[in-house]
Amino acid sequence: MIDNPIDLMFLIVAVLFNCLIICIFVASKKENMKWVKIFGAACMSTVIPVIIAFAFYLLWGRDAMTIIRMVLILSYYAVEILLDYVFKYDFRSKWKTHVPYIILEYAALFSFMYMAFSIDYIWGWVVAITFWGVMGALIYLYAGKKKKEAQL
Secondary structure (H helix, E strand, C coil): CCCCHHHHHHHHHHHHHHHHHHHHHHHHHCCCHHHHHHHHHHHHHCHHHHHHHHHHHHHCCCCHHHHHHHHHHHHHHHHHHHHHHHCCCCHHHCHHHHHHHHHHHHHHHHHHHHHHHHHCHHHHHHHHHHHHHHHHHHHHHHCCHHHHHHHC
16 A cells, blocks of 8 residues: 555656656657657656655665666666767667666666555556566667668
8 A cells, every 4th residue: 555645656767757757668669759859858767756755765764776767767867868869879879888788777667566566556556567668669679770781
């Protein structure tokens, strides 16, 4: 049972974050960069309620694993914002920079999911389902990509 508004806010953000990632992948597949930028900015704006939740979790003295998971989530946001929006560095084109980013991204996605289950079982499943939606959208994004590149 959700017993405070901060937890509810965090759960809503976890679902919204996953849904926005899905939208980014689909817009990328359709090569609609305008929508990629819009969904990307919306996705990164979800860092604000995550920072608020993190501050409350620190104040409330939540357990160390909760704090570590929040740090992983916030680290992902920091890397994404710095590389994509501040430095505008194309880290996705090189494996040596993309692989660590992917590891951090999955750490954040799994942290969102674990935290959701620790707050509420039903919401945990909602976040898990949207996580699998992200995985499906990722498959959709890369399906046929090699074939298309070979045709060029």
